[in-house]
Amino acid sequence: MAARLASRARTAHVTRPYIPNPRATSFSWNSRKQKDIQHRPAHAAPGSPFLSGPSRLYGSSVSGSSGTSQEHVATSQEKLCETLPLSDAQKRTIYALSTPPGKAGVAVIRISGPDALEVWRRIVQTYRSGKGKARESVPEPWKMHRCRIVHPLSGDILDDGLAVFFKGPRSFTTEDVLELHVHSGRAVVSSVLNAIACLPFCRPAEPGEFTRRAFEGGRLDLTQVEGLRDLIDAETEVQRKLALRNAEGTTRARLEQLRTEIIQCMALVEALIDFGEGEDIEEGVYEQARERVERLRDTIAHHLADKRKGEIMRSGIRLAIFGPPNAGKSSLLNFLAQREAAIVTPVPGTTRDILELSLDIGGLPVIVADTAGLRKTDDVVESIGVERARKFVDSSDVALCVLPAPDVLDHSSEHGWELRIPPSVAPLVKDDTLILLNKIDLLHRGSRPPFPIQIARRNVWQASLSTRDGTQDFMTGFAQVLQQRYQLLADDAPRTEDPLITHARHRVHLSNALEHLQEFLDTSPDDVVLAAEELRYAANAIGKISGLVHVEDVLDAIFRDFCIGK
Numbered sequence: 186m187a188a189r190l191a192s193r194a195r196t197a198h199v200t201r202p203y204i205p206n207p208r209a210t211s212f213s214w215n216s217r218k219q220k221d222i223q224h225r226p227a228h229a230a231p232g233s234p235f236l237s238g239p240s241r242l243y244g245s246s247v248s249g250s251s252g253t254s255q256e257h258v259a260t261s262q263e264k265l266c267e268t269l270p271l272s273d274a275q276k277r278t279i280y281a282l283s284t285p286p287g288k289a290g291v292a293v294i295r296i297s298g299p300d301a302l303e304v305w306r307r308i309v310q311t312y313r314s315g316k317g318k319a320r321e322s323v324p325e326p327w328k329m330h331r332c333r334i335v336h337p338l339s340g341d342i343l344d345d346g347l348a349v350f351f352k353g354p355r356s357f358t359t360e361d362v363l364e365l366h367v368h369s370g371r372a373v374v375s376s377v378l379n380a381i382a383c384l385p386f387c388r389p390a391e392p393g394e395f396t397r398r399a400f401e402g403g404r405l406d407l408t409q410v411e412g413l414r415d416l417i418d419a420e421t422e423v424q425r426k427l428a429l430r431n432a433e434g435t436t437r438a439r440l441e442q443l444r445t446e447i448i449q450c451m452a453l454v455e456a457l458i459d460f461g462e463g464e465d466i467e468e469g470v471y472e473q474a475r476e477r478v479e480r481l482r483d484t485i486a487h488h489l490a491d492k493r494k495g496e497i498m499r500s501g502i503r504l505a506i507f508g509p510p511n512a513g514k515s516s517l518l519n520f521l522a523q524r525e526a527a528i529v530t531p532v533p534g535t536t537r538d539i540l541e542l543s544l545d546i547g548g549l550p551v552i553v554a555d556t557a558g559l560r561k562t563d564d565v566v567e568s569i570g571v572e573r574a575r576k577f578v579d580s581s582d583v584a585l586c587v588l589p590a591p592d593v594l595d596h597s598s599e600h601g602w603e604l605r606i607p608p609s610v611a612p613l614v615k616d617d618t619l620i621l622l623n624k625i626d627l628l629h630r631g632s633r634p635p636f637p638i639q640i641a642r643r644n645v646w647q648a649s650l651s652t653r654d655g656t657q658d659f660m661t662g663f664a665q666v667l668q669q670r671y672q673l674l675a676d677d678a679p680r681t682e683d684p685l686i687t688h689a690r691h692r693v694h695l696s697n698a699l700e701h702l703q704e705f706l707d708t709s710p711d712d713v714v715l716a717a718e719e720l721r722y723a724a725n726a727i728g729k730i731s732g733l734v735h736v737e738d739v740l741d742a743i744f745r746d747f748c749i750g751k
């Protein structure tokens with residue numbers, strides 16, 4: 186009975202997820218306020234409402250330098266402040282340029298918060314058909330309006346553009362959002378930003394703050410936030426697809442399904458604690474829960490044994506080019522990069538340091554590294570390079586060994602084609618190491634092996650990086666191998682075998698969940714209260730990936746990497 190009570194007390198907080206409330210968060214904006222004070226415009230007198238007002242990020246004040254216009258602006262600003270009480274810092278309306286600065290057709294300035302509509306009223310003048318300009322107090326939401334942007338104090342026309350109002354919660358941040366599409370020129374953008382800065386209820390956005398508000402508003406979970414950030418950073422097709430999966434919420438749904446199943450198992454066990462088998466509960470409930478937990482454990486273990494595919498795709502496949510000196514490793518790097526990135530000379534031992542380049546090979550992100558030729562050497566500098574090369578090959582995702590064909594190929598009627606790999610290189614050649622025989626132009630026609638050849642049940646490519654003979658076949662085959670090894674997101678529709686883990690953070694929490702599920706299975710059914718606790722921990726661990734259970738510093742770390750305006 187005591188166990189039953191204890192369990193009841195705990196169930197109170199079992200299944201209630203954290204529901205973020207944008208109006209009731211406790212983020213500290215202290216550092217922000219500090220910055221605001223330092224950056225207040227020159228015209229803001231101490232004690233004026235501008236103390237926590239606009240930043241000078243985008244140029245100085247709108248007022249001229251003469252004393253009179255400065256006074257004029259100050260009094261008008263005070264009037265503005267009288268009419269509108271300052272909202273407290275955290276729910277203040279934020280604004281930022283959301284497109285990259287510089288000359289372009291269009292720049293988008295985003296404004297989000299409780300006073301977004303007020304910003305519209307102050308600076309947007311729409312055109313009504315045939316009747317000239319008019320200020321619209323409540324614009325039709327989610328519709329583009331042709332408009333003029335005017336200065337809220339002087340009434341000066343700043344630009345002719347488009348404005349759209351998103352009524353919260355149907356907006357990116359879930360707050361009221363105003364987007365201004367203006368001409369992207371330095372002067373236009375800074376004049377509009379300065380005009381918004383004049384409104385005391387607005388302040389410049391922090392990096393990632395729009396996205397953070399979307400998270401706080403419950404529009405996005407953390408995997409979607411990470412997906413958005415990765416989408417912005419994506420450079421290859423696979424990275425884009427992977428990021429989109431996260432941003433669209435596919436990962437969120439898959440995790441939610443796992444968490445829900447754990448919670449369902451917990452409910453079964455809790456019911457058992459509360460009512461006991463035999464009364465209202467059918468026989469075998471505990472067994473049923475155990476079987477489901479076993480399946481969940483296997484599913485999670487399967488995801489964890491993904492050879493880090495998702496993380497590798499996100500950060501790039503680390504490819505090490507290695508081999509003996511003068512094999513043509515640097516020539517290969519230059520060929521892949523299509524430029525003279527590395528020094529190539531006939532002197533063995535030319536490359537000393539590791540030279541890395543990020544390339545797109547068949548849509549996959551690959552970080553290709555050229556390394557020092559492996560040999561015994563008395564040269565201090567070269568021997569450091571050789572040591573680095575060895576370590577790099579060991580830690581790489583894919584290793585490609587380049588060998589000079591004339592020095593390593595052997596043929597006999599008894600054994601067929603064989604490779605004599607130099608002893609300095611051989612220990613690094615593993616079963617999955619790829620091999621390119623270079624310099625086939627130096628072989629007599631008659632002593633060339635047939636294309637393609639298999640040596641020791643391994644595909645070996647042959648090419649000449651000088652004459653480009655065989656390079657096409659090598660590139661096609663090489664891209665195919667990479668695609669096979671990292672085959673993922675081949676179809677547009679999500680598949681169950683697609684990697685679930687794309688960030689190290691996910692792996693940590695999933696491993697924790699796995700441990701707790703195993704603990705549950707290892708706990709004796711007599712300790713059913715303890716066992717239920719393990720399921721709760723497991724559910725919480727998965728909740729941490731989505732941010733349903735979140736920790737402030739994790740959030741800070743995730744949003745910090747965003748740019749301003751996102």
Ligand SMILES: Nc1nc2c(ncn2[C@@H]2O[C@H](COP(=O)(O)OP(=O)(O)OP(=O)(O)O)[C@@H](O)[C@H]2O)c(=O)[nH]1
Binds near residue numbers: 512514516531652
């Ligand atoms: N004939 C011929 N020469 C080549 C070929 N590929 C590269 N070379 C030459 O071989 C020499 C060495 O090439 P590198 O690319 O510097 O070789 P490496 O493996 O980077 O050499 P280290 O950095 O010294 O280890 C250069 O003179 C190249 O021009 C080829 O396919 N055929």
Ligand SMILES: [K+]
Binds near residue numbers: 511529534
């Ligand atoms: K060389």
Ligand SMILES: [Mg+2]
Binds near residue numbers: 515535
């Ligand atoms: Mg080299």
